[in-house]
Amino acid sequence: MSRLRLVLFGLGAVGLAVLWVVATTGLPPVGTDVHPYRDAAVAAAAAHATANVVSSINFDQRTFDTLGEETILLASVVAVTTLLRPADDERVEPPDPPPAVLPATRLAGWALLPVTLLVGADVVLHGHLTPGGGFQGGVVLATALHLLYLAGSFPALQWVRPTRWAPLLEPAGSGLFVVVGLAGLVVGAGFTAEFLPPGVLGAPLSSGTVLLLNVVAGVGVGAAVVSLLGQFLRQEIVIGPGAAP
Amino acid sequence: MTLTVVAWTVAGWLVLVGALGIVRSRDLVHTVVALSVAQSGTYVLLIAAGFQRGATVPILGAGGAGSSPVVDPLVQAMVLTDIVVSATVTALLLALTIQIAKRHGTVDPDELRALRG
Numbered sequence: 001m002s003r004l005r006l007v008l009f010g011l012g013a014v015g016l017a018v019l020w021v022v023a024t025t026g027l028p029p030v031g032t033d034v035h036p037y038r039d040a041a042v043a044a045a046a047a048h049a050t051a052n053v054v055s056s057i058n059f060d061q062r063t064f065d066t067l068g069e070e071t072i073l074l075a076s077v078v079a080v081t082t083l084l085r086p087a088d089d090e091r092v093e094p095p096d097p098p099p100a101v102l103p104a105t106r107l108a109g110w111a112l113l114p115v116t117l118l119v120g121a122d123v124v125l126h127g128h129l130t131p132g133g134g135f136q137g138g139v140v141l142a143t144a145l146h147l148l149y150l151a152g153s154f155p156a157l158q159w160v161r162p163t164r165w166a167p168l169l170e171p172a173g174s175g176l177f178v179v180v181g182l183a184g185l186v187v188g189a190g191f192t193a194e195f196l197p198p199g200v201l202g203a204p205l206s207s208g209t210v211l212l213l214n215v216v217a218g219v220g221v222g223a224a225v226v227s228l229l230g231q232f233l234r235q236e237i238v239i240g241p242g243a244a245p
Numbered sequence: 246m247t248l249t250v251v252a253w254t255v256a257g258w259l260v261l262v263g264a265l266g267i268v269r270s271r272d273l274v275h276t277v278v279a280l281s282v283a284q285s286g287t288y289v290l291l292i293a294a295g296f297q298r299g300a301t302v303p304i305l306g307a308g309g310a311g312s313s314p315v316v317d318p319l320v321q322a323m324v325l326t327d328i329v330v331s332a333t334v335t336a337l338l339l340a341l342t343i344q345i346a347k348r349h350g351t352v353d354p355d356e357l358r359a360l361r362g
Binding site for chain 2: 002005006009013016017020024027029030031032033035037038041042045046050051052053054056057058062065066069072073075076079080083084087129130131133135136201202221228231232235
């Protein structure tokens with residue numbers, strides 16, 4: 001069975017490898033200076049005063065695509081929450097007392113919390129100027145809260161973690177994304193089109209809707225990661241097998 | 246020429262070795278990680294496609310106000326989308342793995358034969 005499977009895989013892999021070689025030999029070499037999409041994207045980003053061209057693509061030129069990405073994230077959070085809810089034969093227990101951690105680890109966790117929150121906010125708010133953006137910054141923000149778990153303070157994490165409103169914040173992020181898109185429609189620019197004044201290239205308040213959508217996406221992604229990690233941690237720590245039915 | 250061969254080969258090899266990991270997997274967590282490895286082949290492919298020798302980052306005003314060329318930002322945005330989707334799919338698959346472990350008492354795909362309600 002296992003051998004047959006490997007033989008089948010080998011045949012498929014050889015086929016794919018041959019197709020791969022045939023396909024890639026026809027491609028232009030890596031490192032050329034012919035990049036028509038680059039030229040078009042850079043011109044469009046400059047026209048809307050967005051210094052970070054990658055952010056301009058994600059939140060201006062292909063906003064509709066990013067809306068789909070947000071929706072995938074929302075669907076994943078809903079699915080994981082549904083899959084990991086306590087089953088009929090399980091019950092929620094108070095968490096065990098956390099294992100002792102080194103005082104240095106505890107100190108590092110608490111000391112890095114404000115630093116990481118600040119870095120996350122910086123990555124979100126300067127996503128239109130420097131490398132970063134809502135998706136990356138949202139993950140950094142969510143990571144900051146979970147430093148408390150590494151510091152051995154699960155109760156503190158439960159207290160500081162927005163358990164109540166993280167599940168509301170994620171759809172709110174996606175919803176506000178749609179609202180900003182619809183605002184473009186109302187103004188007359190078109191759904192998910194840029195409609196705010198772009199400002200001066202490189203200024204903190206430039207790039208129009210890109211900054212706004214970065215913040216909205218940062219909130220949504222941060223809440224999504226908090227929800228996802230929260231479900232897995234809850235599964236590990238407070239849900240246990242119940243009494244035999 | 247050499248860079249071209251290396252980039253395309255590494256991308257294809259990552260996809261194949263990830264698929265091999267899925268085929269040979271005896272643990273569903275390992276299967277999920279192998280899927281991530283296969284997916285990272287697409288990152289290498291996309292980033293290589295947008296590379297240009299001597300070009301700088303696609304941040305306007307960073308390397309002399311548009312005087313020097315930048316690498317293709319479109320493929321970088323696509324890789325970002327790819328990574329986000331990969332992370333959500335990984336989370337979903339790991340949640341499914343937890344359910345399978347609870348319902349069937351095993352995470353070995355070969356031992357999962359019967360459907361169970």
